[in-house]
Amino acid sequence: MATGTVKWYNPTKGYGFIEPANGGKDVFVHASAVEVSSLGSLNEGQKISYEVERDARSGKESAGRLQAAE
Template identity: 80%
Template sequence: MATGTVKWYNPTKGFGFIQPDDGGKDVFVHATAVEQSEFGSLNEGQTISYETEADARSGKTSATRLTVAA
């Protein structure tokens, strides 16, 4: 699993971005991934672990399986 820091997350808009610890491109995170996780919401600066998944339709990558970073 990758780890990163929540760059920003807006629950009203239902999405945000995670800055990967490896210095790669920011990763999109959708509200559905947050709802399916152990988090109620994400906070700026929060460190989390996640996996990435490509959307079948758009091909864009997003974060899934969010957990507390070890």
């Protein structure tokens, strides 16, 4: 699993971005991934682990399987 820091997340809009710990482009995170995780919500600066998943229809990547990072 990759780790990163929540750059920003807006629950009203239902999405945000994670800055990967190893550098590279920010990873999109959708509210649906937050809802199925045990986190409940995301906060700016929060350290999390995630897996990059590719949507079968659109081909776009996003963060999934979110967990609190140690």
